Amino acid sequence: MFILKKIRFEHTLEGCCGTGTLEMGYTCNAIKPICKNASKYVFFDSVHPTEVAYRNLASSALRDLLPILQSG
Numbered sequence: 001m002f003i004l005k006k007i008r009f010e011h012t013l014e015g016c017c018g019t020g021t022l023e024m025g026y027t028c029n030a031i032k033p034i035c036k037n038a039s040k041y042v043f044f045d046s047v048h049p050t051e052v053a054y055r056n057l058a059s060s061a062l063r064d065l066l067p068i069l070q071s072g
Helices: 002-006 051-071
Strands: 011-015 041-043
Touching: 041 051
Parallel strands: 011 041
Antiparallel strands: none
């Protein structure tokens, strides 16, 4: 989890939505609202990464894997 903290995620084990442990997107509601700042979370709900997590993953893949794939 160190690398996730290095990217400035504050919440790496719980999701932004609901209680952050077992819910998926459809269970976010007025009783269990989403967090105030999703960019500090790796996961939006218990299974789906946040936009910021996807962005970091895509940037890493483009930077590290694309040159390897292109060199063939």
